[in-house]
Amino acid sequence: SQQGEEDPQALSIQEGENATMNCSYKTSINNLQWYRQNSGRGLVHLILIRSNEREKHSGRLRVTLDTSKKSSSLLITASRAADTASYFCATAFSGNTPLVFGKGTRLSVIA
């Protein structure tokens, strides 16, 4: 079964706008990871946030984690057409246990 559930399922924005995607999960986790998948390509790791962290930044990406609400958000600022992809959150119960992926959010950035 898939633990993470991304919301929305699809998102379409104009270039330059910010994009926010949310992920909810059901059980306690060790860490939560966000991945990007371009059409026809493999998954690329974006950010890993541990259960004792609340926020992490990487370039134009900002990830928050609220363990009390069992939710995370991914914010992409100043979006570009190249950000068009599917974004998945994945949860892990411990450092090297299997990641459980959600169904993803399909982001379309229109130039």
Added chain:
Amino acid sequence: EAGVAQSPRYKIIEKRQSVAFWCNPISGHATLYWYQQILGQGPKLLIQFQNNGVVDDSQLPKDRFSAERLKGVDSTLKIQPAKLEDSAVYLCASSASGERYFGPGTRLTVT
């Protein structure tokens, strides 16, 4: 560093035929994963290896799927016999710690 290599990239077979996929992980990564990604869904873990031992194969349909990692480096995943519902992208990933590095995947079409 070289990424995770997979072959073939595409495969079309008829149902009840056999197929095998190959994966070469990033050098030095002890953990190797095989995921199945059906169109429109997130990846689902099939099997996880730690060196040449199986850590988790709870979601591997063992009546038709098998995988091995004999020397603790590269790995093969086999399906015998294939069913229509096996049509998917098969992703291999490796890791040294929490972050997974994914290969480009093998797109399997069963007709």
